Amino acid sequence: MQRFRADGFDEFVAARWSALLHVARLLTGGDRQRAEDLVQESLVKLWFAWPKVAEQAPEAYVRQVLVRLAARSARRRWWGERPVGELPDRPGPGDVSAAVAERSRLEAALALLTPRQRAAVVLRYYEDLPEGQVAQALGCPVGTARSHASRGVARLREILSDSARPVK
């Protein structure tokens, strides 16, 4: 029974894990641990819905779950983090680079958006989804999704241009 349920699930997760993790990281504004938690929770939900959605659009399903979980987790004040004595992963020497700096800048800017604006921008510009699918993932009308995306881009434009302004 379980083998039947999970038929193709492992392959899907192995193929899409990296992409889902990157989307989750953008949706959380660069919070890697929270992104991993969100992907894990989305995939757990996908596993239970797998017999229904496996033949249809599992990626769309998991993307929708991910967006909603990200919006919900952004409203929480505490995500179950506990202080530890040592950092679990320290940055390596190669991490200090222009690419990482740019990514950090982008993630910091994304973190300043509202969760729905962030989700709309990520789905529209990173996933390159049409407005209808963005609206479906957000669970709102198309006009509202378009408004979230345009306001998010305007805010990012403002933030990134401020941070790129040379210091006098």
Next chain:
Amino acid sequence: MDDFERELTRMMREGRAHTPFDPGRRARLYDGIRARRRTRVLVRAGGSALAVAGLSVGLAFLPHLGSGPAPADLPLPATGSTAPPRSGGPTGAASATADPSTSLPPPDSTESGTPGGSTTTGPPMTDPGSTASGSVSPGTTEAGTSTPDVNGAPTYPPPSG
């Protein structure tokens, strides 16, 4: 899409790093699935227990509901005939489904509704649903059908109870 939006797309896509789905992550994922399955089983078991408890309480109250008066004991609803029983008169049992045209008085009635001075005390013939409050001579109708019994005895329904 303007230059900034293109640059935004490039920044989002360039920051993507390949993260393999290693066995540790797979084990963590399946731990999460098992934990969720346990939670669902517990929730379903709790729901079933609540349903059984609710049914039990309902069944416990059911005998009290069944001890009320039986439907045969209930008084019959009024069907429009309120005349007291009279011997030798017309049947007072008015049928609610009777045709209003059958409420015409018999031809030998002395109180035929002639337009000119007769004193009929029965209800108007075009209003079979109304009840008569005055005295009615035998042979006149009150409400509904009133066909004289061949034996001259009233044909009221038998008293119940």
